[in-house]
Amino acid sequence: MEDNYEEYDNAFVGNLGDMGYGEDTQAAGEPASQIENKPKIFLMGLKRSGKSSIQKVVFHKMLPNETLFLESTSKVVKNDISNSSFVQFQIWDFPGQLDFFDPSFDYEYILNNCGAIVFVIDAQDEIIEALQKLHQTIAKVYQINPNIHFEVFIHKSDGLSDDHKIDRQRDIQQKTTEELADANINVHPSFYVTSIYDHSIFEAFSKVIQKLIPQLPTLENLLDVFISRSRIEKAFLVDVVSKIYVATDNSPVDMQTYELCSDMIDVVIDVSCIYGLKEEEEGLGYDQESHSVIKLNNGMVLYLKEVNKYLALVCLLRESNFDKHGLIDYNFICFKKAIEEVFSRKTTKAGAKKTIKKAN
Numbered sequence: 546m547e548d549n550y551e552e553y554d555n556a557f558v559g560n561l562g563d564m565g566y567g568e569d570t571q572a573a574g575e576p577a578s579q580i581e582n583k584p585k586i587f588l589m590g591l592k593r594s595g596k597s598s599i600q601k602v603v604f605h606k607m608l609p610n611e612t613l614f615l616e617s618t619s620k621v622v623k624n625d626i627s628n629s630s631f632v633q634f635q636i637w638d639f640p641g642q643l644d645f646f647d648p649s650f651d652y653e654y655i656l657n658n659c660g661a662i663v664f665v666i667d668a669q670d671e672i673i674e675a676l677q678k679l680h681q682t683i684a685k686v687y688q689i690n691p692n693i694h695f696e697v698f699i700h701k702s703d704g705l706s707d708d709h710k711i712d713r714q715r716d717i718q719q720k721t722t723e724e725l726a727d728a729n730i731n732v733h734p735s736f737y738v739t740s741i742y743d744h745s746i747f748e749a750f751s752k753v754i755q756k757l758i759p760q761l762p763t764l765e766n767l768l769d770v771f772i773s774r775s776r777i778e779k780a781f782l783v784d785v786v787s788k789i790y791v792a793t794d795n796s797p798v799d800m801q802t803y804e805l806c807s808d809m810i811d812v813v814i815d816v817s818c819i820y821g822l823k824e825e826e827e828g829l830g831y832d833q834e835s836h837s838v839i840k841l842n843n844g845m846v847l848y849l850k851e852v853n854k855y856l857a858l859v860c861l862l863r864e865s866n867f868d869k870h871g872l873i874d875y876n877f878i879c880f881k882k883a884i885e886e887v888f889s890r891k892t893t894k895a896g897a898k899k900t901i902k903k904a905n
């Protein structure tokens with residue numbers, strides 16, 4: 546089976562613990578067993594539905610137009626999200642033509658360590674075959690590992706009118722729910738309308754990843770307290786490399802605000818790379834000193850601060866509430882300390898587990 550895999554991005558770093566995320570506590574060169582144990586997200590769907598494009602655009606900064614030249618995937622591609630990212634897991638891209646449930650394929654083994662299956666449906670194409678494959682996949686996977694999250698991306702939505710998008714989503718959602726109810730399968734997939742040509746794909750992936758972060762409720766509570774004490778409208782805790790938000794406060798997410806915050810990261814990184822790095826120095830242009838305030842012409846302010854090596858806090862607030870920015874800076878220091886504690890606890894717990902194991 547191993548021969549079926551093609552690997553790229555061999556930078557395996559990070560301590561995920563059990564299906565979690567955490568600080569970078571380990572150096573490169575993890576043993577193979579640890580790599581295998583990383584949480585996995587499977588990208589599935591029919592041929593040419595857009596699976597490889599999604600992971601290239603979200604995790605490899607490929608421009609959407611460049612995906613036009615991607616060749617069809619012929620082998621399972623295991624993609625380890627690189628050491629420069631907080632979001633560390635494996636994404637397995639399954640070729641559309643592969644029969645996942647072929648008896649020669651050890652699917653039971655690989656499904657045991659899978660956190661989520663992202664099933665991509667080309668919304669511009671006929672959906673009957675895609676739906677059949679989706680229902681068949683859910684039914685079989687559920688028997689083996691009922692804990693897997695099912696995430697359905699109704700993809701290539703850029704080619705559809707707003708009405709058409711809603712119809713497609715309703716249609717797919719309804720047929721899937723009915724089919725699963727008829728088969729007595731107690732699974733409730735989530736549906737997202739996505740496109741690589743806008744931020745919808747980043748937003749959808751953020752939600753997929755968040756379900757796999759055990760500390761999510763704590764992070765959300767911390768963000769809620771932070772924004773209410775600092776008179777901030779919206780705050781995102783963003784993975785700087787992928788621009789996936791790993792948590793946000795409990796107010797609803799508006800796509801434009803997320804786009805703004807995500808664009809701000811690009812601006813800060815670009816300016817730092819061009820003007821902040823010394824000659825011949827390489828890097829992301831992001832460190833403990835990274836922070837930025839941008840005043841917009843609509844009376845709002847964007848505020849960015851480094852939280853740790855991988856994460857930034859990006860907030861949107863009214864300019865009139867920015868007069869006491871000393872208070873915001875102080876609250877941020879408290880917030881940052883709390884975040885450090887959340888993840889150091891996890892690391893300590895993992896360390897303690899290992900020590901107990903050793904003693905036994």
Ligand SMILES: Nc1nc2c(ncn2[C@@H]2O[C@H](COP(=O)(O)OP(=O)(O)OP(=O)(O)O)[C@@H](O)[C@H]2O)c(=O)[nH]1
Nearest residue numbers: 593594595596597598612613617618641701740741
């Ligand atoms: N309009 C539009 N086209 C997209 C989008 N995402 C992917 N595509 C195009 O869809 C085509 C197929 O994309 P791939 O990523 O190769 O599809 P795949 O699912 O990996 O295909 P296989 O490897 O054959 O399984 C490419 O030409 C992409 O440019 C999207 O959001 N909108």
